[in-house]
Amino acid sequence: MSLITETITINVEADENKQYICILSPSVDQPIDEIRCCGQTKEHAIAIALEQLASKYRQIAEEGQNQDWLAVERSESGEVIQKHYHVILYYERIGIAESKFEAMQDTLLGNTVVENAKVTLIEIDANLPVQPLTS
Incomplete structure (x- = not known):
């Protein structure tokens, strides 16, 4: 196994x-x-930035497979x-509601989450120990 080291600098300012x-500043390479x-x-702010970083890496991983759908x-x-x-489904929106429950x-009403989600499909080995966030 080869060691890969990359650095991501996180700065937060009010x-x-x-x-x-x-x-977020990734390393030079x-x-x-x-x-x-x-x-x-x-x-x-950190959560939003990390999600954007994750989105970019999901796109790189998916495109790197260059598969015929x-x-x-x-x-x-x-x-x-x-x-x-x-x-991986990613859905984000700004909700205006009376309470967190209503938001x-x-x-969840309808299938807007699935219909409007950004979907990433990465082919994996059957033995890869990937644990989904939810089952």
Whole structure:
């Protein structure tokens, strides 16, 4: 196993509006530009910036596989070979509601989360110990 070391610097600054700006700066050899995000608290700003970083890496991982979406691999006998995919849905919105509960319910009504989510599909080895956030 080879060791890969990369550095991401996280700086959080309060601005004059009592909001927080998070700046993520990846190391020089990474293909990711600096990320700047605003949040209500320092933790909120960091969470938004980290999600943007994760989104960029999901895109790089998916594009790196360069797969034909419609290709079906078959064995020598002609049987379809089932593959394993790490499926990641990301959905974000600004909710206006009377309570946190109502904001959650408004989000879950219908299938808007699935329909409007950004979906990443990364083919993985069947034995890879990936643990989904939810089962």
